[in-house]
Amino acid sequence: MARMKQFKKPRNQEKISMNKTKRAIFTLLFLSLMNAAVAQEKQETHDAPAPPNLPSVAQRYIDFYSSLQLDFAIDPDSITIQPGAQKEVRYTLKATSKQGAINISYEGISCDNRQKIIYAVGRSDGSWSRARSPEWAAIYTTGLNLQHANLANGYFCSGNALSGDLKSILKRFETKQPLDAIVR
Missing domain, CATH: 1.20.5 (Single alpha-helices involved in coiled-coils or other helix-helix interfaces)
Incomplete structure (x- = not known):
């Protein structure tokens, strides 16, 4: 074969x-x-918490701190106190550069441990972009980000506790009479 x-x-x-x-x-x-x-x-x-509707230009902001580069304002209608042990205040912050550029963010400050967190950043189309990995960070009274120290010490916190109810916090912004502002 x-x-x-x-x-x-x-x-x-x-x-x-x-x-x-x-x-x-x-x-x-x-x-x-x-x-x-x-x-x-x-x-x-x-x-992650749902951010509030992005404030429109028509809504009011209250100025509370100016640095050499930026002016900071808060939307009083966005301020909320979160229930729970952390004593967190959430708010919408507006930062305006001296050249006119605007950044808007939805943030929180914990009076319990003196930390801040950014939950979302506003987009130019009026929507929110959630922070990729929102993390708590310490609030310092020196260097950059003094706006957070001013919010914590001047408006939201008294020691490690809230500085009153929402009504008293709003009144401090309205009357521009902070508890203990850190102006540098």
């Missing part, structure tokens, strides 16, 4: 086949990682 010659795949076809397999595995791995990341982002978004 005549022996039939067996055909072998050329080596380059084996490599092509392996490359396709590797690509398919990599693609599946990548898609599963992306799916996990999206699921985690949805969970984190679910836990």
Whole structure:
């Protein structure tokens, strides 16, 4: 009997086949990682507080602090006191540069531990962009970000406690009579 010659795949076809397999595995791995990341982002978004509607130009802001580069104002209608042990006050802050650029953010200050957090930043279209990883950070009375020290010491906090109810906090802004402002 005549022996039939067996055909072998050329080596380059084996490599092509392996490359396709590797690509398919990599693609599946990548898609599963992306799916996990999206699921985690949805969970984190679910836990973050919903920012209020971005104040329009027609709404009023109350100036409370000016640095060499920026003027800071707060939307009194956005101020809320959160229930719970952390004694957190949330608010919408407007920072205006001397050249006229405006930044708006939705933030919180914890009187309990003297920390601040940024939950969202306003977009030019009037919507909010949630902070990617909102984290609590210490409030310092020196250096940059003195606006937070002025809010905490002058309006929101008395020691590690709230400095009164919402009505008394709003009155301090309206009358421009802070408890103990840190002006530098």
